[in-house]
Amino acid sequence: MLKNLFKKKDTNADLVSPLTGKVVPLEEVPDQVFSQKMMGEGIAVDPTSNLVVSPVDGEVVDVFKTKHAISLRADNGAEILVHMGLETVELNGEGFEIKVNNGDKVKKGDNLADFDVESVKAKGYKTITPIILMNGEDYNLTNISFAEEVKAGSEILFHIEAK
Template identity: 45%
Template sequence: MFDKLKETLGIKEKTNTILAPVEGYACSLKEVNDPTFNQEILGKGIAIKPAKGRVVSPVNGTVTLVFETKHAISITRDSGEEILIHIGLDTVDLKGKYFTAHVKEGDKVKAGDLLVEFDLEKIKEAGYDVTTPVVICNSNEYKEINPIANKEVKELDKIINIKK
């Protein structure tokens, strides 16, 4: 009923899209072998099994945190979404080995800007799962977060739709 009323009145819901920061296979967070992510403790989102060792900005925004170990980065989109990109599982234990950050906290970024490069094969050889969760940390501020999973994605393909 309300959807029909909104349509009649010309009220449109605002939907924002998060783009893929990594090329690979997009899957549900439920498939991630880590309870922090698969139970959505940090927020809702998606995971990508990377095909390449690079992460680009999925949005226009500001880098709010680059972990000292460079395995994770947080960006706040200009429209408010707080996005965490966590490269691999337990990769904090590598203490930055195999990771190169190209941005620092406070940097303004545009969708597609290179954030981090990582040696995908060396990380796998070291025994780490390279699955990369992409999480909206302030999920509770949005009406809906709809991941677009179970498909191959290229950098900057649409992976998450967010309704305000």
């Protein structure tokens, strides 16, 4: 029982895809903030379904007021941003149904949001969703996925290792 008190925190984690869809290298995202990695390293998924799930075991840090993005802190301390679509902040929440609150504990595959992909596309917005490691000064991404298609909550997009 005491050995669990002194158990070293695991500093590595696998990040699963938060969406079902086509994997897109971050450099190919049609938004310079993401493609030039101004916010950090990561990958993107062009969704083919509306379900958005937690990519990590951890905690919801921030559900953006405009509902287009959710940040999470993985149990290993890595901070992840799931940014649903591009320029979708302008929709002011329309097309997004959030299922979690700030401070909620989540496991990989838990439902975070429903993202009405068709509605957002119909309004002229791109639905490609960057998944960004926000604290890259403390973590490295390895084993980045080159899969063409991924399923939400099951396929690993990348591995996160503490520096």
